[in-house]
Every structure is written in C-alpha cells, then in structure tokens.
Amino acid sequence: MIEIVPALLAGDRRALARLLTRIENESPGAAEALAALYPHTGRAHIIGVTGSPGTGKSSLVNAIAQAYRAQGKTVGIICVDPTSPFTGGAILGDRIRMRDLAGDAGVFIRSMATRGSLGGLSRTARDAVRALDAAGFDVILIETVGAGQSEVDIVRAAQTTLVVDAPGMGDDVQAIKAGILEIADVLVVNKADRPGVDNTVRALRTMIETGHPVRRGQMTTHHGQVMHLEADPLPPVDDSMWIPPILRTVAPEGQGIPEVLAAVKQHRDYLDQGNHRHQLERHQVEFELLTRLEAALMARFLGALPPQAMTELVDRVRARELDPAAAVEALLKLPKS
Amino acid sequence: MIEIVPALLAGDRRALARLLTRIENESPGAAEALAALYPHTGRAHIIGVTGSPGTGKSSLVNAIAQAYRAQGKTVGIICVDPTSPFTGGAILGDRIRMRDLAGDAGVFIRSMATRGSLGGLSRTARDAVRALDAAGFDVILIETVGAGQSEVDIVRAAQTTLVVDAPGMGDDVQAIKAGILEIADVLVVNKADRPGVDNTVRALRTMIETGHPVRRGQMTTHHGQVMHLEADPLPPVDDSMWIPPILRTVAPEGQGIPEVLAAVKQHRDYLDQGNHRHQLERHQVEFELLTRLEAALMARFLGALPPQAMTELVDRVRARELDPAAAVEALLKLPKS
Numbered sequence: 001m002i003e004i005v006p007a008l009l010a011g012d013r014r015a016l017a018r019l020l021t022r023i024e025n026e027s028p029g030a031a032e033a034l035a036a037l038y039p040h041t042g043r044a045h046i047i048g049v050t051g052s053p054g055t056g057k058s059s060l061v062n063a064i065a066q067a068y069r070a071q072g073k074t075v076g077i078i079c080v081d082p083t084s085p086f087t088g089g090a091i092l093g094d095r096i097r098m099r100d101l102a103g104d105a106g107v108f109i110r111s112m113a114t115r116g117s118l119g120g121l122s123r124t125a126r127d128a129v130r131a132l133d134a135a136g137f138d139v140i141l142i143e144t145v146g147a148g149q150s151e152v153d154i155v156r157a158a159q160t161t162l163v164v165d166a167p168g169m170g171d172d173v174q175a176i177k178a179g180i181l182e183i184a185d186v187l188v189v190n191k192a193d194r195p196g197v198d199n200t201v202r203a204l205r206t207m208i209e210t211g212h213p214v215r216r217g218q219m220t221t222h223h224g225q226v227m228h229l230e231a232d233p234l235p236p237v238d239d240s241m242w243i244p245p246i247l248r249t250v251a252p253e254g255q256g257i258p259e260v261l262a263a264v265k266q267h268r269d270y271l272d273q274g275n276h277r278h279q280l281e282r283h284q285v286e287f288e289l290l291t292r293l294e295a296a297l298m299a300r301f302l303g304a305l306p307p308q309a310m311t312e313l314v315d316r317v318r319a320r321e322l323d324p325a326a327a328v329e330a331l332l333k334l335p336k337s
Numbered sequence: 338m339i340e341i342v343p344a345l346l347a348g349d350r351r352a353l354a355r356l357l358t359r360i361e362n363e364s365p366g367a368a369e370a371l372a373a374l375y376p377h378t379g380r381a382h383i384i385g386v387t388g389s390p391g392t393g394k395s396s397l398v399n400a401i402a403q404a405y406r407a408q409g410k411t412v413g414i415i416c417v418d419p420t421s422p423f424t425g426g427a428i429l430g431d432r433i434r435m436r437d438l439a440g441d442a443g444v445f446i447r448s449m450a451t452r453g454s455l456g457g458l459s460r461t462a463r464d465a466v467r468a469l470d471a472a473g474f475d476v477i478l479i480e481t482v483g484a485g486q487s488e489v490d491i492v493r494a495a496q497t498t499l500v501v502d503a504p505g506m507g508d509d510v511q512a513i514k515a516g517i518l519e520i521a522d523v524l525v526v527n528k529a530d531r532p533g534v535d536n537t538v539r540a541l542r543t544m545i546e547t548g549h550p551v552r553r554g555q556m557t558t559h560h561g562q563v564m565h566l567e568a569d570p571l572p573p574v575d576d577s578m579w580i581p582p583i584l585r586t587v588a589p590e591g592q593g594i595p596e597v598l599a600a601v602k603q604h605r606d607y608l609d610q611g612n613h614r615h616q617l618e619r620h621q622v623e624f625e626l627l628t629r630l631e632a633a634l635m636a637r638f639l640g641a642l643p644p645q646a647m648t649e650l651v652d653r654v655r656a657r658e659l660d661p662a663a664a665v666e667a668l669l670k671l672p673k674s
Binding site: 293 | 368371372375376378379389390615618619622623625626627629630631633634635637638647650651652654655657660661662663664665668669
C-alpha cells in the first residue's frame with residue numbers, strides 16, 4: 001500500500017479511493033500508508049456537521065460544499081452512515097442528495113457505514129479525513145447523525161463543528177441536542193422557512209446562555225477516563241471564550257450559507273489567536289491516543305489469554321458462582337502465554 | 338454499603354434508593370454491595386425499550402408499567418437520559434410523563450443521566466437493573482433513546498427488547514432505526530392514530546423480511562472486538578428463529594398495550610425453549626466482562642505510566658514527529674512503575 005503514497009500526495013483520486021477502501025476495511029496495508037502520509041497532514045480545515053435526525057444535514061453539506069467550490073476551494077466530504085450490517089450498507093442516499101456535486105473534480109465524496117462498532121468507525125473516519133488532508137483538499141466536511149457518544153467522537157476530528165437543528169422536532173430531540181451542544185462551534189437552524197423557527201432559535205439561545213461554559217477540553221473515552229495534561233510552557237492563556245453563533249439556513253435554496261461560511265472563517269481565526277488551536281490539537285491527539293491504546297491493550301490481553309479461560313469465566317458468572325467484577329479480577333490475574 | 342444488603346433484599350425502598358445513588362456516582366461501596374446481591378439476581382424479566390427520538394417511549398413505558406401493575410406484578414423502571422453535563426441533568430421530565438405511576442408502592446422509577454461517558458452509563462444502568470432485580474421487582478423496564486452504539490449497549494442488559502417507531506419520522510431516522518432493528522425482539526409502532534401508520538408498518542416489515550437473520554450473538558465491544566465462545570456441551574441447537582412481531586399502539590389511551598404484553602410473554606416463552614436463554618445470557622455476560630476488562634486494563638495501564646509520558650507523546654504527535662499508531666506502540670513499550 002505504501003507505493004500509492006506519492007500518487008496520493010500528488011492528488012491522484014484513484015490512489016485516494018483505494019486507500020479509503022483499505023481504511024474502511026481496516027486492511028493492514030492502510031496503517032503503513034497512513035504513517036507515511038501523516039507528516040503531510042494538518043493543512044486542511046476540517047468541519048464537522050452533526051445534528052439530530054431530520055434536520056437536513058446532507059442538504060446543508062451539499063450547499064456548503066458548493067459555496068466553497070465557488071470560492072475556488074477543493075472539498076472532501078466524509079458521510080458517516082449510522083446504518084448497520086443488518087441492512088447491508090448505506091441507505092441514506094447521500095450521493096443522491098449530493099448530486100449537484102457530481103462530476104466536479106474539485107470535490108471528493110465518500111460514504112462510510114458502520115461495520116460492527118461505531119467506536120471503530122470513529123477511528124476509520126479520522127483516518128479517512130487524514131487521507132483527504134494529505135491529498136490536498138482545502139476543506140474537509142465530516143457529516144454524521146449526532147445522537148450518541150460515538151457520533152460525537154466522530155466529529156471530534158474536526159476543527160470547527162456545526163450542530164444542525166430544525167424547527168418542529170420533538171422534545172426528546174431537545175435532550176439529545178443538549179448532549180451535542182457542548183461540541184458546537186456554530187449552531188445552524190436549517191429548514192428555517194418552516195413554522196416555529198423563532199422558537200427553535202430562542203430555545204437554543206437559552207440553552208447556550210444558561211449552560212455552563214463549553215468544556216472542549218474535557219474529552220472522555222468510552223470508559224469515562226478523563227485525562228488533563230499538565231501545563232507546559234505555552235503562550236499565556238487567552239481567556240476569551242468562543243460563543244457559538246446561531247444561524248438560520250434553507251439549504252436547498254442556499255439561503256444563509258454565506259453566513260455559515262463567514263462563521264466558520266471567524267472560528268478559524270479565533271483558533272489562530274492565543275493558544276486555542278494548540279489546546280484543541282492536544283485534546284484531539286490525546287483522545288485519539290487513549291482510544292487507540294484501549295483497542296491495543298484489549299487485543300494484546302485477549303491474544304495472550306489461555307484458551308477456554310474466557311468461556312469458563314463466562315459460565316461461572318452465568319451460574320452466579322462469581323460476580324462480573326470478580327470475574328474481571330480473575331481474568332487480570334491469569335497467567336498469560 | 339454492604340450493611341444495606343439485607344434491607345434491600347427484603348424490598349426496602351430507601352436502601353434501594355441509596356444503593357442506586359452510589360451506583361450512579363460510581364462510589365466504591367457500590368461494588369461490594371453489588372457483589373453480595375449478585376447471587377440474588379436473575380429472577381426479574383428485564384425489558385429494554387428503545388427507539389428514535391419522538392416516538393413516545395416514555396408514554397409507552399408508562400402504559401406498559403400500568404398494565405403489569407393491573408396483573409399484580411411489581412415494576413422497576415430505569416430511564417436512561419441522554420442529556421449531558423452541559424445541561425446539568427435530566428430534562429426529559431420522565432417523572433412528569435410517568436405521573437400515573439406516582440404513589441404506587443409496587444413501582445419504582447429512577448432516571449439516570451450521563452455523567453461523562455455513555456460507556457460508563459451502560460455499566461451503571463446494568464448495575465441499577467441488578468439492584469432492582471435483587472430487590473424483588475417482577476418486571477424491570479430500561480428505557481433509552483436508541484440512536485448510537487452506546488444506547489444499544491444499554492438495552493443489551495435486557496432479555497426482551499422493544500424497539501419503538503412512530504409514523505412521520507424523517508428518512509435518516511429510518512437509517513438509525515435500521516441500526517437498532519437487529520436488537521429488536523418486538524417492534525412497536527406507537528402513535529398509531531397518526532396518518533402514515535400503514536407506511537411505517539410496511540417499511541418495518543420490508544426491513545425485517547429483506548434483512549439478514551438477526552445476529553443476536555454477535556456482540557462487539559466499542560473497539561469492535563468480537564468474541565465467539567467455543568461450543569461446549571449444550572442441548573442441541575434449536576434452529577427456530579424468533580421473528581419480531583410488529584404491533585400498533587396509542588400509548589396514552591392504552592390501545593395495543595395488552596398485545597405488547599402478550600408478545601413479551603411469547604418472547605419469554607421462546608427464550609425458555611431450547612438453549613435460547615442460555616445463549617443470550619452467555620453473550621450478555623461475555624459482553625459485560627469484555628467492557629469491564631477494557632476499563633480495568635486502561636485504568637491499570639494509565640496508573641503505571643511514568644509522569645509526563647503521555648504529555649510528551651501527545652506533543653510529538655501534534656508536531657508530526659510521530660504518527661498516532663507509532664505513539665501508541667511507544668506507549669506500550671514504556672517501562673511501567
């Protein structure tokens with residue numbers, strides 16, 4: 001796989017497509033290519049787009065991509081599709097909704113579906129973004145349905161995150177939205193030509209004003225490990241807070257899209273002030289190292305377990321001879337091969 | 338905490354409430370009490386209720402609980418609330434929606450909000466279900482918004498899982514639904530007095546008929562580890578498949594609720610045939626041991642790391658001197674204290 005690196009760095013779309021397939025399948029060759037590409041990453045601006053179901057994220061991504069194209073920027077798009085192996089693949093039809101972008105050599109779109117676990121998907125999505133970054137795209141959009149922790153992890157690869165809402169969603173949607181508000185850099189109320197838009201904007205404003213300060217720094221892994229890196233010699237902390245603006249769009253008509261691009265640019269400028277970008281990157285890298293470490297520790301531990309050890313413990317727990325916590329203690333004490 | 342065990346086993350609600358608080362706060366005493374309670378669990382029938390936002394899950398849980406009460410059964414309810422630390426707690430208002438159950442000594446309701454990570458929440462929800470089980474409730478309902486992997490993990494503690502849908506949801510809701518269909522034992526189309534209900538039922542039927550067989554056995558951890566236990570001397574495999582029935586309800590009117598209870602009973606009877614219950618329990622225990630093991634390995638590893646090791650590696654990755662995979666390799670090779 002390493003042999004495609006020069007072609008990919010030169011912007012060859014077929015090389016890129018091949019690497020993305022390897023990344024998606026978690027083929028071994030992908031890691032080697034990604035390691036070679038890594039020093040060439042960090043140039044693109046990465047924009048996460050997430051929000052509750054039914055808010056029109058794909059149309060919004062389509063409109064944003066077209067607006068960047070009109071500025072002469074190249075755009076890579078990763079659509080993370082929450083479908084399961086049960087249905088056998090992408091049923092969102094992103095390619096249909098994004099048909100306006102078809103045939104444009106300055107746009108590259110890739111859908112990624114979950115295969116097994118969303119945790120794995122956030123890892124492959126991050127690698128896919130890196131491949132697009134190394135291939136030279138100016139702007140990379142990652143779109144995912146935002147509802148759970150794992151989807152939040154996916155957009156954590158982004159530098160600027162848009163959280164999309166729309167009028168007329170139910171009140172448990174409000175609750176979910178609250179869960180992703182803390183990762184929002186820009187709030188977009190899409191479908192703003194629908195009744196109730198003022199209420200939606202008002203509700204978001206209240207949530208932002210009454211909420212605690214956005215704690216971007218506090219990233220947790222699946223198991224809730226929070227790690228705060230010690231301070232090191234950094235520029236003096238810039239206490240200015242980014243307050244997410246609330247913008248209204250009607251994506252299919254392009255209404256409000258210039259304002260979204262302006263807000264993304266403002267956020268990018270904000271990151272470049274003080275040590276904001278530095279802090280964001282540290283948290284992102286730390287989060288990635290912790291999640292990769294979890295996976296590596298598990299693979300190593302399970303690989304060294306004596307055969308039948310897990311089966312025997314499962315049966316003893318099932319028979320209630322042993323409680324689950326004690327069984328894990330027993331696993332940790334087993335001699336490893 | 339161990340001293341409350343006898344009172345809890347005798348059904349003392351205050352003892353139960355105290356333990357649940359400890360579980361939710363992940364206080365150390367909780368583990369000891371749970372270990373002592375573990376041999377007394379396994380009697381309740383545990384029903385998971387999940388589905389997309391806006392499908393009326395809380396009303397459905399309310400109606401189901403009332404119907405069990407009318408049969409003289411005691412009911413425990415755990416509502417898992419996807420709100421974040423950002424909003425500071427439960428905003429779903431489950432207690433309001435479930436006011437019909439207030440003051441009934443045969444019902445116990447507890448809301449649990451996410452604190453940090455949903456991964457942690459699926460662990461605490463499972464422990465909470467165990468506490469209710471040991472306290473003697475006949476039926477335990479776990480309700481959660483179903484959209485991501487972590488929410489799916491939460492209902493994996495259940496023996497029978499209801500996936501709730503409603504007419505008039507958007508098409509990316511359909512995609513999410515597909516992701517949770519594989520865990521459905523009973524499909525409930527709630528709000529069945531709304532227009533479009535026939536389309537919703539038809540779409541679900543198509544998804545079930547065209548889908549691959551439901552692979553309950555294939556549980557993966559966050560990192561996608563799948564573990565298949567070797568066969569051991571079991572009763573001959575019963576190849577009969579459970580086909581999830583599709584039922585229509587209007588929860589606030591109680592319409593369709595007797596049919597839901599009948600389907601749950603049928604599924605329970607199905608589990609008792611052949612080795613279905615045995616297999617389900619093994620997969621559940623195995624999944625729990627794997628997720629607990631992940632958390633334990635991480636805690637142990639991070640606790641033994643030399644100070645500054647993580648910070649230094651994060652900075653080298655950020656500076657692109659090292660790629661993330663190489664950094665994790667380096668972490669694994671560090672001498673431990």
